[in-house]
Amino acid sequence: MATTCSVILILESFDVYFGKESVFLERGSSVLVDSSSRDFFLTYPERVIVADFGAEFISRYLKANNLRDISDCREYPSYLKINFADFSLIKGLISWANHCAEYIEIFDESIAFTCLSAFSSEKQFGVFLFGCLKSTGLKLKRLFIRIYLHHGVLRIYHQDYISAKVY
Numbered sequence: 001m002a003t004t005c006s007v008i009l010i011l012e013s014f015d016v017y018f019g020k021e022s023v024f025l026e027r028g029s030s031v032l033v034d035s036s037s038r039d040f041f042l043t044y045p046e047r048v049i050v051a052d053f054g055a056e057f058i059s060r061y062l063k064a065n066n067l068r069d070i071s072d073c074r075e076y077p078s079y080l081k082i083n084f085a086d087f088s089l090i091k092g093l094i095s096w097a098n099h100c101a102e103y104i105e106i107f108d109e110s111i112a113f114t115c116l117s118a119f120s121s122e123k124q125f126g127v128f129l130f131g132c133l134k135s136t137g138l139k140l141k142r143l144f145i146r147i148y149l150h151h152g153v154l155r156i157y158h159q160d161y162i163s164a165k166v167y
Contacts, residue, residue: 003052005132006038007031007115009087009094012047016040018078028087032080032119034132051097051115058129060109061116067126076131080122090118 010025017023018037025031033041041048053061061067084090097112119125 002054003035003038004055004058005032005034005053005129006041007051007053007094007097007118008033008038008041009049009091010047011049014044014047021078023079023081025081026083028085029081029083030087030090030118031082032116032128033078034076034128037079049091049094049098051094051112053112053116055133057109057112058116058133061113062126062129062133064113065117065120067129076127077124080119080125080128082119082122090115 008031010027010029010031013024013026015022015024038050038052041050093111093115096108097115116129119128122128
């Protein structure tokens with residue numbers, strides 16, 4: 001599954017840069033980031049718990065929650081942040097979502113939906129999710145244009161080659 005966005009629970013406080021903005025992430029806060037910001041957090045495995053979500057899952061979430069397409073938005077926020085006084089519930093949900101990453105049934109999908117729904121009260125939530133989906137699609141479009149321009153004719157490439165170029 002190619003990651004479109006991730007929910008990241010902060011277990012130990014630290015500073016992070018999103019572009020030029022320095023953000024202090026305190027213990028118990030949770031951030032929703034796109035795939036490009038995710039890699040930074042993976043360098044601190046002892047300080048974070050990460051739940052990854054792919055484009056297909058995000059599309060199902062948007063459809064299930066009747067969130068409409070926000071096609072006129074060109075930019076989306078770098079991240080969404082929320083704080084929990086007691087983060088044991090979200091920690092359990094993220095752990096469960098990670099445990100069932102390969103095998104998701106209706107119950108497991110509902111738990112994963114809940115991880116995303118924690119951010120639904122944020123004003124830019126819908127814009128963020130649609131932006132993540134668009135950025136994945138735009139990466140593929142740019143890749144195919146580059147392949148076409150480089151080779152003159154679009155050849156059939158293996159899925160591994162395309163995946164490596166996209167991420």
